[in-house]
Every structure is written in structure tokens, then in C-alpha cells.
Amino acid sequence: MAPALDHVDDEMHELNQEADYLDQSVTVGPNGVNGNHDTGRRGSVGDKDAQTQVIDSLRSQVQDLFSQVSQLNNKLVCSYDRVSNLEDEIHVTSADLRTANLKVSHLELERTQHLSALSTGLLVEKSNVTSELTRLMEKATEEAARAGEAESARNAIEKELDDLSANLFDQANTMVAEARFARAVSERKVEETERALKGVEEIVGMLQTQMQALQEDKEQADRKVEEMRIIMGKGKWAERIAGPSPSSQPRLLSLHLPYLEFVQLIGHLRTIRPATQHPPAMSTLLPLPFLARLITEDS
Numbered sequence: 001m002a003p004a005l006d007h008v009d010d011e012m013h014e015l016n017q018e019a020d021y022l023d024q025s026v027t028v029g030p031n032g033v034n035g036n037h038d039t040g041r042r043g044s045v046g047d048k049d050a051q052t053q054v055i056d057s058l059r060s061q062v063q064d065l066f067s068q069v070s071q072l073n074n075k076l077v078c079s080y081d082r083v084s085n086l087e088d089e090i091h092v093t094s095a096d097l098r099t100a101n102l103k104v105s106h107l108e109l110e111r112t113q114h115l116s117a118l119s120t121g122l123l124v125e126k127s128n129v130t131s132e133l134t135r136l137m138e139k140a141t142e143e144a145a146r147a148g149e150a151e152s153a154r155n156a157i158e159k160e161l162d163d164l165s166a167n168l169f170d171q172a173n174t175m176v177a178e179a180r181f182a183r184a185v186s187e188r189k190v191e192e193t194e195r196a197l198k199g200v201e202e203i204v205g206m207l208q209t210q211m212q213a214l215q216e217d218k219e220q221a222d223r224k225v226e227e228m229r230i231i232m233g234k235g236k237w238a239e240r241i242a243g244p245s246p247s248s249q250p251r252l253l254s255l256h257l258p259y260l261e262f263v264q265l266i267g268h269l270r271t272i273r274p275a276t277q278h279p280p281a282m283s284t285l286l287p288l289p290f291l292a293r294l295i296t297e298d299s
Contacts, residue, residue: 190282193291201266261290 265288272280285291 186282190279190285193282193285194279197265197269200262204262258290258293261288261293264288265290 265285268285268288269280286295
């Protein structure tokens with residue numbers, strides 16, 4: 001392609017030189033063409049026509065050469081595109097070739113290793129592999145059977161656990177019901193005991209009131225008797241009778257053990273009553289001596 005372009009450039013250069021020579025050789029002066037006034041007038045018309053034809057032919061040739069140059073330029077551009085595409089294909093082919101060479105080397109390495117393994121005994125024959133697979137299948141079947149037995153045993157254990165849980169739940173419900181019943185009984189006993197304690201407190205209060213009234217009546221009677229004795233002793237002789245000693249007067253004795261235990265229970269109830277508005281638990285009152293005595297005497 002390059003030599004053809006050089007040839008076209010040479011031809012165009014020669015044609016341009018010829019056109020320049022012809023333009024320089026034809027000079028119209030004051031005496032005619034090329035300075036000859038007489039002879040030039042006779043031959044000027046014919047020479048001018050010939051030169052015009054030559055110039056036109058040269059111009060047509062130049063135009064043809066320009067068109068050829070344009071075509072060659074287009075072909076050159078196409079050839080450059082094709083060359084770039086070929087270079088790209090060469091690059092891709094080279095990369096594929098390198099990849100193929102690497103793969104071939106890897107396969108050769110694997111082949112060498114495979115042959116080495118065959119020679120050293122690392123690889124076994126197909127019959128040995130088949131027997132080993134058969135043994136593994138038998139072992140897998142045994143393991144599956146054992147797994148089935150274990151699953152059956154697990155189901156049985158789960159069933160037993162469910163039954164045991166149900167029984168324990170029933171027992172727990174029974175124990176809860178018994179505890180609630182016992183609690184109700186204890187609460188009823190506590191209420192009865194509290195009512196009994198209130199009755200006893202009322203009785204004790206009444207007894208104390210009566211004892212105080214009797215004591216006041218006795219004191220008033222003693223004062224009246226003393227006054228009568230003084231009145232009766234006036235006139236003749238007055239015989240003063242020694243009054244009863246304090247030791248001979250009747251007294252209310254509260255030193256016996258049941259009374260002391262009762263007073264201790266009353267004091268305990270009075271101490272815990274300001275702390276809470278709820279009645280105390282019966283389990284905290286049963287260990288007291290008075291209630292323990294009542295339970296023992298009732299039983």
C-alpha cells in the first residue's frame with residue numbers, strides 16, 4: 001500500500017512541474033507572446049489552444065489522481081482498522097495461548113502426579129474401591145438400623161416421660177388441693193381461736209370488773225363495820241378490836257401456770273396487732289404454751 005501511494009505522489013509532483021513549466025513558457029507581453037510581436041501574432045492562437053488542451057488534460061489527470069488518492073486514503077484507513085483488529089485478535093490469541101499453555105502444564109503436572117500415585121500405590125484398583133464401597137454401604141445400613149432402634153427407644157422414653165409428667169401433674173394438683181384444704185381448715189381454726197380468745201378476753205374483763213366491784217363492796221362493808229364498832233363502843237367502855245391484818249384479807253391469786261400462759265398469749269397478740277391489720281398465721285401461734293396446752297387437752 002505504501003509504494004502505491006509513493007508512486008501516486010511522484011506522478012502528481014511531475015504533473016505539477018509540467019503545469020508550472022507551461023504557465024511560465026506562455027507569457028503575454030506588450031509585443032505578443034514571448035516578446036515576438038510579428039511572428040507571435042500568427043502562431044499565438046494555435047499555441048494557446050494547444051496549451052489550453054494540455055492544461056485541461058493535466059487538470060483532469062490531477063483530479064483523477066486526487067480521487068485515486070482519496071480512495072487510497074480510505075483503503076489505508078480500512079487497512080489500519082483491519083490491522084488494529086488483527087492486533088487485538090493477536091493479543092487475545094496470545095492470551096488464550098498462554099492460558100492453554102498453563103492449562104497444558106497443569107494437566108501435565110496432574111498426569112505426572114497421577115502416574116506417580118499409581119506407581120507408589122496411593123491409587124487403588126477399581127475392584128478394591130468396589131469392595132470398600134460395599135463395606136461402607138453395609139456399615140451405613142447397620143447404622144441406619146441402629147438409628148431406627150434408637151429412635152424407637154427415644155419415642156418410648158418420651159412416652160414414659162409424658163406419662164410421668166401427667167402423673168406428677170395430677171399429684172401436684174392433688175397436693176395443691178390438699179394444701180388449700182389444710183389452709184382453709186387452719187384459717188377456720190384460727191378464726192375459731194380468735195373468737196375464743198375474744199370471748200376469753202371478755203370473760204376475763206368481766207371477771208376483773210366483778211372482782212373490782214367485790215373489792216370495793218368489801219372495803220365499804222369493812223368501813224361500815226368499823227364505824228358501827230366505834231359507835232357501839234361509846235358510853236361505857238370502848239374495846240378496840242384489832243382490825244384484820246392485810247395478810248388475812250382475801251386476795252386474787254394469779255400465779256398458777258395456765259393463767260400466766262394465757263396472759264403471755266394476750267400480750268403477744270397485743271404486740272403484733274399494731275404492726276399489721278391482718279390476723280397472724282396460725283402456724284406462728286400454735287407454738288405458744290397456752291394454745292399448745294389447749295390442743296393437748298382437746299386431743
